[in-house]
Amino acid sequence: MSSEQEAESIRCLVAKVGLDGHDRGAHVIARAFRDAGFEVIYSGLHKSPDEIVQAAVQEDVDVLGISILSGAHDTLVPKIMDGLEEYGAKDDTLVLAGGVIPDEDRDGLTEEGVAAIFGPGTSVEETIEFVRENAPQR
Amino acid sequence: MDSDDESLLEALLAGEHRALARVISKIENRSSGYRELVSELYAHTGNADVIGITGSPGAGKSTLVDKLAEAYRERGETVGIIAIDPSSPFTGGAVLGDRIRMASTVGDMDVFVRSMSARGTLGGLSTATADAVKAMDAFGKDKIIIETVGAGQNEIDIVRTADSVAVLVPPGSGDDIQTLKAGILEIADIFVVNKADRDGADRTVQELREMVHLGEESGIAGGGGGHHGVDATGGGVDSGGADGVDGPDDDWTPPIVETVATTGTGVDEFIDQLATHRAHLVDSGALAEKVRTRYAEEIRTLLREDVHAMLEAELAERGGVDDLAEAVRRGETDPYSIVTDVLEPVEDCLGDIETEAGAASRTE
Numbered sequence: 305m306s307s308e309q310e311a312e313s314i315r316c317l318v319a320k321v322g323l324d325g326h327d328r329g330a331h332v333i334a335r336a337f338r339d340a341g342f343e344v345i346y347s348g349l350h351k352s353p354d355e356i357v358q359a360a361v362q363e364d365v366d367v368l369g370i371s372i373l374s375g376a377h378d379t380l381v382p383k384i385m386d387g388l389e390e391y392g393a394k395d396d397t398l399v400l401a402g403g404v405i406p407d408e409d410r411d412g413l414t415e416e417g418v419a420a421i422f423g424p425g426t427s428v429e430e431t432i433e434f435v436r437e438n439a440p441q442r
Numbered sequence: 443m444d445s446d447d448e449s450l451l452e453a454l455l456a457g458e459h460r461a462l463a464r465v466i467s468k469i470e471n472r473s474s475g476y477r478e479l480v481s482e483l484y485a486h487t488g489n490a491d492v493i494g495i496t497g498s499p500g501a502g503k504s505t506l507v508d509k510l511a512e513a514y515r516e517r518g519e520t521v522g523i524i525a526i527d528p529s530s531p532f533t534g535g536a537v538l539g540d541r542i543r544m545a546s547t548v549g550d551m552d553v554f555v556r557s558m559s560a561r562g563t564l565g566g567l568s569t570a571t572a573d574a575v576k577a578m579d580a581f582g583k584d585k586i587i588i589e590t591v592g593a594g595q596n597e598i599d600i601v602r603t604a605d606s607v608a609v610l611v612p613p614g615s616g617d618d619i620q621t622l623k624a625g626i627l628e629i630a631d632i633f634v635v636n637k638a639d640r641d642g643a644d645r646t647v648q649e650l651r652e653m654v655h656l657g658e659e660s661g662i663a664g665g666g667g668g669h670h671g672v673d674a675t676g677g678g679v680d681s682g683g684a685d686g687v688d689g690p691d692d693d694w695t696p697p698i699v700e701t702v703a704t705t706g707t708g709v710d711e712f713i714d715q716l717a718t719h720r721a722h723l724v725d726s727g728a729l730a731e732k733v734r735t736r737y738a739e740e741i742r743t744l745l746r747e748d749v750h751a752m753l754e755a756e757l758a759e760r761g762g763v764d765d766l767a768e769a770v771r772r773g774e775t776d777p778y779s780i781v782t783d784v785l786e787p788v789e790d791c792l793g794d795i796e797t798e799a800g801a802a803s804r805t806e
Contacts, residue, residue, distance in 0.1 A: 348542035364463035
């Protein structure tokens with residue numbers, strides 16, 4: 305029937321994993337994504353990788369943005385990627401990382417399946433543009 | 443239904459969480475084929491209790507829902523939660539923030555939390571919500587909780603999807619005139635005074651109690667009009683007018699429960715009241731009536747959506763609504779004439795069908 309006009313919206317989970325307690329940046333991104341017309345689910349602080357995986361799977365998000373300032377990305381991100389894999393969600397979720405991530409760690413994260421890493425100084429527009437261009441078509 | 447959707451349906455019925463998540467996305471997106479999918483779901487539904495929770499922003503809905511889910515899990519029941527948040531009227535974007543407060547149940551996949559935003563128009567949200575409830579019901583959830591902000595008509599539509607509706611009233615939410623106003627309080631099957639440890643909670647309970655009793659006497663509030671409480675104001679208590687939003691839920695008097703969601707105080711009593719209401723619905727036959735009303739609404743909404751789409755197509759064919767509006771602005775025509783003009787062929791068609799049907803029945 306003609307009324308099946310599709311009304312797709314890009315769904316994003318903005319996630320804070322681990323112990324770092326600063327989520328100003330995550331709030332800024334959440335707000336900017338909202339203004340870009342995305343649907344944003346914010347995880348809240350101090351989440352475990354399992355909790356993030358659960359939220360990403362249940363909410364069926366297109367994009368998972370992980371913000372990490374604590375330096376624990378090398379332990380936390382692989383756990384999240386494994387969890388997504390377990391639910392068959394790894395291949396069609398665009399995973400982004402942001403925050404403080406040293407250059408020498410970037411290749412490792414990319415190998416894990418992180419599509420892009422946005423360090424300090426990245427403009428919000430750039431991030432939104434990347435999401436628009438790369439959000440998975442399902 | 444194509445083979446992808448068939449395997450998706452199978453996976454959902456087999457209890458795969460990702461399949462449930464996917465089906466709800468299809469429903470939200472109105473992806474092609476979603477209607478066939480939902481219509482297949484109906485055969486597997488009818489086993490879940492559907493609970494609606496509403497109340498003003500900041501009333502503590504998410505926290506209470508979290509505690510409610512936790513308590514149901516302890517009783518060995520599985521829970522689905524649909525948390526609704528508003529979306530921007532300008533960009534369509536939304537921040538769906540209710541998940542944050544559902545901390546007691548994280549890591550437990552048997553609590554399936556799904557955030558939905560108010561995208562779409564014309565009953566879009568209530569249709570999508572109702573369909574998402576179907577998906578969770580077919581998946582096998584025992585309890586489905588719909589949590590929404592109680593700001594307007596939209597929410598009243600949504601809570602119609604629920605068997606039992608709880609309205610959260612925080613202490614100090616206005617003077618007693620607020621309780622006389624029409625709207626959200628009328629849809630309550632159960633009142634919850636949350637944050638009951640705060641100042642003013644007693645007064646809020648008192649005001650609600652007065653309102654409920656007033657409703658019993660006049661038969662207007664909360665579908666009340668019932669037999670207990672301030673009984674017998676002269677025996678002339680007529681519950682005939684008591685068909686509020688909920689239909690013939692006649693002799694149910696909304697109880698008032700006090701909770702402190704942050705600590706879980708009062709949650710057990712709340713659960714008991716929900717169970718009592720559920721039993722009342724079943725015993726009185728009101729549930730059947732409720733379900734019938736709900737399906738009637740679903741049929742109407744679907745029809746409206748389709749007719750709406752046809753009209754949009756018709757408008758597009760005529761160059762779009764903007765041109766027509768511009769013609770009105772220039773004083774060349776007026777909205778009424780345009781509507782008559784657009785609808786005339788539709789009416790003619792329907793008239794023809796009617797004649798054919800009439801003719802067919804005559805010749806039989």
